[in-house]
Amino acid sequence: MSDSKNDLAGKNESDEVSKEVTDKYSLRGRVFNRIREDILSGKYAENEELKEVSIGNELGVSRTPVREALRQLELEGLVNIIPNKGAYVHGISQKDIHDIYVIRSYLEGLAARWACERITDEEIEALEENVYISNFHIGKKHYETIVELDSAFHETIYKASGSKILEHQLSTYHHYVERIRKISLGREERAKKSNEEHAAILEAIKGRNGDLAEKLAHEHIISTIANLNKQGL
Amino acid sequence: MSDSKNDLAGKNESDEVSKEVTDKYSLRGRVFNRIREDILSGKYAENEELKEVSIGNELGVSRTPVREALRQLELEGLVNIIPNKGAYVHGISQKDIHDIYVIRSYLEGLAARWACERITDEEIEALEENVYISNFHIGKKHYETIVELDSAFHETIYKASGSKILEHQLSTYHHYVERIRKISLGREERAKKSNEEHAAILEAIKGRNGDLAEKLAHEHIISTIANLNKQGL
DNA sequence: GCAAGTATCATTGTATACAATAATGCACAT
């Protein structure tokens, strides 16, 4: 075998490749993501019935993947299933979104605290790079990229927390409010401030200051909530 | 032969709306709960492969309900599914349990805070009754009942928080650690102290003192963690 | 003897068939 230092060809021990729990490439995964998007984007009305055959026909698949997707969405709370009766949309309201942000404000704080104890040098480097590159893209108004970098920053901290449970939960919430985050980070002013807050959190983590890191990460989310309110969301 | 298959068909008790998202009376629901219990109780080894046909045969059902159950467990994080390959146990470790308690310490605090603002008179009465009755059963060492009452107390607060999201999440965590809670409350000393803490939380909520309620609910869980450590868990 | 390629098998992914349950509408009695 080759001892080449180039990683790019070799298999890079990726036990957890996909961020998403549900894979994107199976029919079930696609149906799942599609319905979820349609619920989160408001395409389906609240309490609307989701019939397996209808959705199946619409997406060109059979009932089986649709059923599996609906059962998963039930567990996520986005769909309400009444046995032998049907599946009904149970979307997230404005209040739900607000609740998620408040919950996140606590859990992001906890994640930052734990990250202080367990973060690796590679992860710190990734965060530093993230903040630096984000600054560039904010200047260029590359909003798509900004959102992706924001996700990556938070996900890195989730992972650095060393808690599978916390990482899993925060990832889910993070995805839930993705639509909202896109709007929030669409304002250059907020994007800039957000990245400054990221930098401060990073410094606290680098300094292994758990109390401060928790406080800053907590305030980062509170600050986001305030911004959303300012935008009338 | 009147084993698994017939057990489920005979269940006729209803009337009560299930706390669990997943209904208990469909095959899928039964399979789901069964596998979950088996993972949480440690019957399956970590990373053990869960083959659809094997489990199906074992429970006397076809692959379909098993698949659906596995897909749901994947979303709960208890099973890791590699597309086209298989489903693998991803159980919760001692550390996971500890993490859950710490996470809960924050979220229970938040639930108590929110409950101060939104709790109804009926819910307050239910909590008062709960504390009173618990005291009785603690004296009688009715440990089964004590655990149920403990669950009911917390679930009532979750509901009183008025947050669908928070309620859903805390319920899930609460169930996750049910096995541990049974052990914890099995010591009379802890059961007694726990109920006193419940009483204090209730008083804070009745007084609509959000800061205090949050603090007490938070400390209630921290206190539980300390007790678990004392028991070597 | 060993490695590469291939055949075979095991297992999952998807579709469809059949069964059970709930919803709907119509006939009929009052």
Next chain:
DNA sequence: ATGTGCATTATTGTATACAATGATACTTGC
């Protein structure tokens, strides 16, 4: 005209059949 009961229909629940993919073992060429 209306309410009840039955038949019909629509929809979900479960089982099975078939397709696709990955794992395994064997063969074959060297």
